[in-house]
Amino acid sequence: MSVQLKINGKMYDLDVEPDAPLLWVIRDEVGLTGTKFGCGIAQCGACTVHVNGNAQRSCATPVSSVVGADITTIEAIGENGLSPVQQAWIDHQVPQCGYCQSGMIMAVSALLKTNPHPSEDDLAAAVTNICRCGTYPRIRNAVRALANEKV
Amino acid sequence: MASTRRIVVLGGLGTAGALVVGYALWPSHRLDGANALAAKPGERFINNWIKIASDDTVTVVVPHCDMGTGIYTALPQMAAEELDADWTKVKVEAAPPDSLFANGPLGEGFILLSQGMTRDSLPAFLRGTADNSFRTVAGFMNLQVTGGSSAVRATGIFGMRIAGASAREMLVKAAAARWHVDTESCTTKSNRVLHAPSGRSLGYGELVADAVSYTPSSNPTLKLRSQYTLVGKSIARVDIPKKVNGTTTYGVDVKLPGMAYAAIRIAPVFGSKLASVDSSTVASRRGVLKVVRLDDAVVVVADRFWRARDAVAALNPVFHAGADGTVNSSQLKARRVAALAGADLKKDKTIGNGADALTGARVIEATYTVPYLAHATMEPMNATAVFRDGRLEVWSGTQDGLGARAFIAKTAKLPIENVTFHLLPMGGGFGRRLPGFFNFLEHAVRTAMAMPGTPVKLIYTREQDMQHDYYRPNVMNRMRSALDAKGMPAVWISDYTTDSGANSEAHIAYGIANQSYRIAQVATHVPVGPWRSVEASWHGFFVESFVDELAHAAKLDPLAYRRALLANSPRHLATLNLAAEKAGWGSPVPTGKGRGIAVFESFGTVVAHVADVTVGTDGALKVDRIVSAVDAGMSVNPDGLKAQIEGAIIYGLAAALNGEITIEKGAVAQANFPDYEMIRLATCPQIEVYLHESDAPVGGAGEPGVPPTAPAVANAIFAATGVRVRDLPIKNHNLTVASR
Numbered sequence: 064m065s066v067q068l069k070i071n072g073k074m075y076d077l078d079v080e081p082d083a084p085l086l087w088v089i090r091d092e093v094g095l096t097g098t099k100f101g102c103g104i105a106q107c108g109a110c111t112v113h114v115n116g117n118a119q120r121s122c123a124t125p126v127s128s129v130v131g132a133d134i135t136t137i138e139a140i141g142e143n144g145l146s147p148v149q150q151a152w153i154d155h156q157v158p159q160c161g162y163c164q165s166g167m168i169m170a171v172s173a174l175l176k177t178n179p180h181p182s183e184d185d186l187a188a189a190v191t192n193i194c195r196c197g198t199y200p201r202i203r204n205a206v207r208a209l210a211n212e213k214v
Numbered sequence: 215m216a217s218t219r220r221i222v223v224l225g226g227l228g229t230a231g232a233l234v235v236g237y238a239l240w241p242s243h244r245l246d247g248a249n250a251l252a253a254k255p256g257e258r259f260i261n262n263w264i265k266i267a268s269d270d271t272v273t274v275v276v277p278h279c280d281m282g283t284g285i286y287t288a289l290p291q292m293a294a295e296e297l298d299a300d301w302t303k304v305k306v307e308a309a310p311p312d313s314l315f316a317n318g319p320l321g322e323g324f325i326l327l328s329q330g331m332t333r334d335s336l337p338a339f340l341r342g343t344a345d346n347s348f349r350t351v352a353g354f355m356n357l358q359v360t361g362g363s364s365a366v367r368a369t370g371i372f373g374m375r376i377a378g379a380s381a382r383e384m385l386v387k388a389a390a391a392r393w394h395v396d397t398e399s400c401t402t403k404s405n406r407v408l409h410a411p412s413g414r415s416l417g418y419g420e421l422v423a424d425a426v427s428y429t430p431s432s433n434p435t436l437k438l439r440s441q442y443t444l445v446g447k448s449i450a451r452v453d454i455p456k457k458v459n460g461t462t463t464y465g466v467d468v469k470l471p472g473m474a475y476a477a478i479r480i481a482p483v484f485g486s487k488l489a490s491v492d493s494s495t496v497a498s499r500r501g502v503l504k505v506v507r508l509d510d511a512v513v514v515v516a517d518r519f520w521r522a523r524d525a526v527a528a529l530n531p532v533f534h535a536g537a538d539g540t541v542n543s544s545q546l547k548a549r550r551v552a553a554l555a556g557a558d559l560k561k562d563k564t565i566g567n568g569a570d571a572l573t574g575a576r577v578i579e580a581t582y583t584v585p586y587l588a589h590a591t592m593e594p595m596n597a598t599a600v601f602r603d604g605r606l607e608v609w610s611g612t613q614d615g616l617g618a619r620a621f622i623a624k625t626a627k628l629p630i631e632n633v634t635f636h637l638l639p640m641g642g643g644f645g646r647r648l649p650g651f652f653n654f655l656e657h658a659v660r661t662a663m664a665m666p667g668t669p670v671k672l673i674y675t676r677e678q679d680m681q682h683d684y685y686r687p688n689v690m691n692r693m694r695s696a697l698d699a700k701g702m703p704a705v706w707i708s709d710y711t712t713d714s715g716a717n718s719e720a721h722i723a724y725g726i727a728n729q730s731y732r733i734a735q736v737a738t739h740v741p742v743g744p745w746r747s748v749e750a751s752w753h754g755f756f757v758e759s760f761v762d763e764l765a766h767a768a769k770l771d772p773l774a775y776r777r778a779l780l781a782n783s784p785r786h787l788a789t790l791n792l793a794a795e796k797a798g799w800g801s802p803v804p805t806g807k808g809r810g811i812a813v814f815e816s817f818g819t820v821v822a823h824v825a826d827v828t829v830g831t832d833g834a835l836k837v838d839r840i841v842s843a844v845d846a847g848m849s850v851n852p853d854g855l856k857a858q859i860e861g862a863i864i865y866g867l868a869a870a871l872n873g874e875i876t877i878e879k880g881a882v883a884q885a886n887f888p889d890y891e892m893i894r895l896a897t898c899p900q901i902e903v904y905l906h907e908s909d910a911p912v913g914g915a916g917e918p919g920v921p922p923t924a925p926a927v928a929n930a931i932f933a934a935t936g937v938r939v940r941d942l943p944i945k946n947h948n949l950t951v952a953s954r
Contacts, residue, residue: 157454161456162591193887196865197865
């Protein structure tokens, strides 16, 4: 069985089952480990990647459903160094343990593409990822700064 | 910094202090071992935790692991401060899990010193490491624990400062000898020793080879707080850049050539065993390499994790549940109720006339309960191991690298020299990964030993992680008091259940003349362990809820009531006042909203929270805002301390609102986040944190924000609705108008 996936602009010819979860294919077949396993049932968002620019939870995404799509992971979100979201994460000292932050950054980046000036409610509705260290106040601050920057 | 402007290390350290300082710095011959183990070309150790390179770069070797609390910044800040190092020329590394780099002596000395404890009365976070069988392998002195909010308080204060100051003294001696001048005429700045009278200077890198020949002082002069230029600054955390681009390698990210993946199903009932499993049903599945039968679990090893996970789910293992297989939460509750009602309560502490003072017309009684809680770190438990030629090599994130290594040696019955342990950053710790709670290491090691030569990465699924934790205990507390004519408590009686002896956190800061504390030991088969703030996580709720009840019974303002009882506790008072002021305590609160306050000291830090909540007529609860005031003595990195308090509030709030692990048929009923809901952006209140700097000894940062959270919210709910929450979580209470 062969599945072709386009990840971070590169084509991969992968010998995996069609129902193999995208998360584990990205991590264990392709070898990109920035995308994290948190719950396995699309609840926590640690595994969030972009599929054609939209945030999607890769742990519950069978690879067969994303054939032909543009898949982007945290490793490629900053095309030239750091993306504005990543820089804001540093400026606002967001991460603690950092484990959920790849997913957070991917979810926020996708939101800002369609809604560059999200309200706090917009942010809360779009980004439902879990952080156990409790970095939400700083995520809000970082997103607020990003939203204001672009006005 | 001229040495004349320095002070001598605290004179009052006494015997325990000498023990601490004595262990803090190596005799010079041990530098060779450290250099062989952890110095790169051009670098040399000058003492336990500081390397200096030929280009003057200072590397601080941190004997703790990173679980997200920022100690890889705060601890080097403390060393660099005393060393007069330029922060841009400071690097940070993790200490190898070798006994040379143990932090246990610091922790032990710190505990003995600050608590007046003996080794047998250790706090829970160290208890798992201090049992006799463990000590024979690792020895208590071989800890590398990160827990108990101790990194800055113990390693920082007793280790890093001394290491920095001592290294500085040795470098100054080396320079003075080179120049044939007095050490007194030398100063240090930005990784150089300066001699102002002659205008000469030498970089630390040029001096280190000479400096190591001097005996390190265990009693170097330390800077005054007023002289600090790095400590007390919100320096950006060194670990964050790698956490925004996915390049931090956590335990779960380890990659090894030829690595296989393992998924596990652990016997659901704690303590039960695997009876049988028919592995033939999955043997022909793609990628399956082996079905491994462990004592308490079945493991499938496959070429990819999802294949192992799906295969292990397809098995039909039979487990011997035993007598515990019928236990459920209501029976466990009945045991606690019976224990508190029984005659076997054991005295912990009595002040004044104790319970005899429970007289008069205004006796108040309330029984509180907190449930079992899982840690639910974002990174599920995992470890990677390879057993080859009689040696084990293991990779994992734990809160004690050295303890992990010793545990692995004991598990595998190997000499510790045959075990290599690689300590990796943790996707959350919160107490879950402390020594004594290493089931994931045991499972990974036993699986790897069943497949010699193959590196195996074993990952708990979220379900296995949630159902095979070491839980925050389920605790019940019967509180009683009697109010005097002015409405103030004449007595405080706290009788509580315990899984592990008396809790020092039960003892209140309030000035009440008569106090009585008794414990009722309750045995269950549910494994318990330290959970962020440990005993304070339950006593904070009990104490701060009950004192609120007393204030309301006396028809007095809950803030004024606490103030009156804290007249002799200036830190509590100042912290409480700061929180109240910042939150606008006393300003009008509209109908449907409520404001609650709580103050609690733990790990040497006093934290007061004011919570504002809204409760709809339909009972829907929204926590709008939590304003927090914190006295951690001095804050080493103020922004880092604030981040820890913010995180602790959210951790405590998730538990207060929704956190509950229940037992059905001997096993945990919850399996994943839908059953164990977390705080998310939509439910996270506005949080404001204010620091109150004081002269108190430096307190902990990671845990003390948790304990006042649940009671502040519960007290706010009472203010809004008149419903008193005495059992957590809050989700189980009916807050509708009809119920009020």
